[in-house]
Structures are given as C-alpha cells and as structure tokens.
Amino acid sequence: xxxxxxxxxxxxxxxxxxxxxxxxxxxxxxxxxxxxxxxxxxxxxxxxxxxxxxxxxxxxxxxxxxxxxxxxxxxxxxxxxxxxxxxxxxxxxxxxxxxxxxxxxxxxxxxxxxxxxxxxxxxxxxxxxxxxxxxxxxxxxxxxxxxxxxxxxxxxxxxxxxxxx
Numbered sequence: 055x056x057x058x059x060x061x062x063x064x065x066x067x068x069x070x071x072x073x074x075x076x077x078x079x080x081x082x083x084x085x086x087x088x089x090x091x092x093x094x095x096x097x098x099x100x101x102x103x104x105x106x107x108x109x110x111x112x113x114x115x116x117x118x119x120x121x122x123x124x125x126x127x128x129x130x131x132x133x134x135x136x137x138x139x140x141x142x143x144x145x146x147x148x149x150x151x152x153x154x155x156x157x158x159x160x161x162x163x164x165x166x167x168x169x170x171x172x173x174x175x176x177x178x179x180x181x182x183x184x185x186x187x188x189x190x191x192x193x194x195x196x197x198x199x200x201x202x203x204x205x206x207x208x209x210x211x212x213x214x215x216x217x218x219x
Contacts, residue, residue: 064128
C-alpha cells in the first residue's frame with residue numbers, strides 16, 4: 055500500500071537580514087509573523103543544543119523568525135553570521151531546493167510590488183495554456199537573492215490538464 059501523502063509544514067530560508075526579510079515577506083506577500091526575530095546563541099539551552107545538532111559545533115549565533123502563509127505553511131527565516139548570496143543564485147543543477155512557489159491570482163500586481171520593494175522579475179510572465187486558460191507563472195527573487203515562483207492558480211489545476219503537452 056502506498057504511503058499517505060504528507061502535508062507541507064514549512065520551509066527554512068537563509069537571509070542576510072532577518073528583520074528586513076520579515077518586513078518584505080509581511081508587506082509584499084502578506085505572510086504573518088508567528089515569532090518575531092529572536093537571537094539564539096550556541097549554548098547548553100534546549101534550542102542551543104538543537105541548533106548544534108543541526109549545524110554542528112561553532113555556529114556561534116543566529117537570528118530567527120517564524121512566519122506563515124494563508125494556508126498555514128510556515129516560513130522560517132534564518133540570519134547566520136557570514137551569510138552571503140552566491141554568484142549564481144539559481145544553481146538549478148545543484149542538488150537541493152532551488153525555489154519555492156506562492157499563489158496569487160494577480161500575478162502582475164504582485165510582481166510590480168516585489169520589484170517596488172527591491173526584488174527582481176527574472177522572466178516574462180508566461181501562460182501555461184495560451185488562449186485557452188488564464189494560468190500564469192513567473193520566476194522572481196526577493197531583495198536578498200532568494201528565487202521563487204508565482205502561480206496564478208493552484209498547483210493541481212495548473213498540472214491536471216498536462217501543462218507540457
């Protein structure tokens with residue numbers, strides 16, 4: 055028997071300035087703050103030990119904030135010492151996550167807002183079914199170099215008709 059599909063809980067993003075990232079994601083994407091930016095240090099506290107388990111020794115300190123989307127998916131923002139944006143911030147050939155996606159029926163308006171707040175539009179807005187359905191998508195990036203995608207319609211609707219045929 056195949057496993058039951060799991061729900062998506064959250065995604066963790068590394069940013070150079072967690073306070074600025076919280077402001078951007080709240081003002082532009084409407085994510086709400088669950089836990090305001092907080093300092094965490096490498097010590098013997100429960101959270102300190104948990105972070106050492108994940109990051110290894112000598113991570114020293116970080117700032118973290120927790121946000122959520124309208125459909126209760128968490129956005130965990132981390133600010134680490136020495137954070138840097140790689141030269142190629144869309145290294146799609148590297149194993150790992152290379153983007154996430156949000157949904158908004160006003161793709162054009164959201165792109166304008168992202169650009170007005172220091173982000174970038176990486177490509178023209180495209181239709182999956184030109185002349186047939188209004189399903190649109192575009193890749194953008196936040197002011198910190200994190201690439202993400204915007205869909206006009208749900209993932210299931212977009213792909214249920216075979217978007218690549």
